[in-house]
Amino acid sequence: MTLPPKPARAPNRRPALSLLASEPARATLEAWQALLHWRHTPAQVGAGHTVVLFPGLGTDGLTLWPLRRHLERAGFRALDWGQGLNTGPRGDVDAWLDQLADSLHERVAPAREVSLVGWSLGGFYARELAKRWHDRVHHVITIGTPFNGSADDTNVGWLFRLLNGRRAPDEAALRERLAEPPPVPTISLYSRRDGVVAWKACTHARRWPLARDIEVQASHMGMGWAPEVLHRVTGVLACRRGAAE
Incomplete structure (x- = not known):
């Protein structure tokens, strides 16, 4: 009797442990x-434009202080998200986002118009x-954010569970909703050298x-x-709305 073949297992896109180490x-x-790089003063391109920065999982605004300070030196009004340690959404996701x-x-x-910059979970x-503020957001920039993946595409799913006592939401x-970008200019910065999240999960699946x-x-x-x-x-932030870098 020939046993039916086992279903093919989806390839694991999680970064290699050597990259993580x-x-x-x-x-x-x-x-x-x-x-x-800090010795060189950046060009004054901000013109006081307001930028809000969101830290990654298990970090706070101090982690993004170098980026925030760089933006301030370039003439932007750069703000921390003001919520302290990022432990992930609690309870209903939509209610938490509201x-x-x-x-x-x-x-x-x-500020009448702002830009939003988030690292990883941020x-x-x-x-x-x-998506809620599409009429006032100039740009969205994500940095190493696996919006086109799941907790299985990262090496930090265990950290989410440690901080929240539950699994990362993967419904x-x-x-599908998180993979769809907002209706404003949206840039995803990704790195093939990323040892925490799969770089392919940080790219849009379609145009x-x-x-x-x-x-x-x-x-x-x-x-x-x-x-x-x-x-x-x-x-990217120096570009006018709708213009490509």
């Missing part, structure tokens, strides 16, 4: 590169808030009129200060 060393090297949007209204005032917040309907994917050379941990990331973020 080298993350701290590579991020440290990128920090030294950032210090050298509360986050309400808390940010006062922080971004009196990129999900930037994309979803832009098919929610995943969208206002969405672009841009590859950078950086570790996941060092994306908040890697010089190429700083340059890309500043360049």
Whole structure:
């Protein structure tokens, strides 16, 4: 009797453990590169434009301080998200996002137009808030955000469960929704050297009129200060709405 073949298993897109293990060393090297880059004053392209930065899972605004300070030096009004440690959404996702949007209204005032920049998990917040604020968001930039994947495409699903005591949400309907970009210019910065999330999960599965994917050379941990990331973020934000870099 011949047994039926086992169903094919979906390929594991999770980054190699060797990449994950080298993350701290590579991020440290990128920090030294950032210090050298710091000697050069960036071009004044911000014109006071307001930018809100969202940190990654298990981190707070201090992690993105180098990026925030770089944007300030370039003339932007760069703001931390103001929620402290990012432990992920609690309870109903939509209700949690509504509360986050309400808390940010006062922080971004009196700006009429803002841009949202999110690293890793923070990129999900930037994309979803832009769907609520599509009439006032200039750009959305995500940095190493696996919006086109699931917890199985990362090496930090265990961290989410440690912080929240539950599995990361992976319902098919929610995943499909998160993969759709907001109706504003949206840029995803991804790195093939990322040891935390699968780089393919950080790219759009199909073409969208206002969405672009841009590859950078950086570790996941060092994306908040890697010089190429700083340059890309500043360049995108300096563009007028709807213009490509």
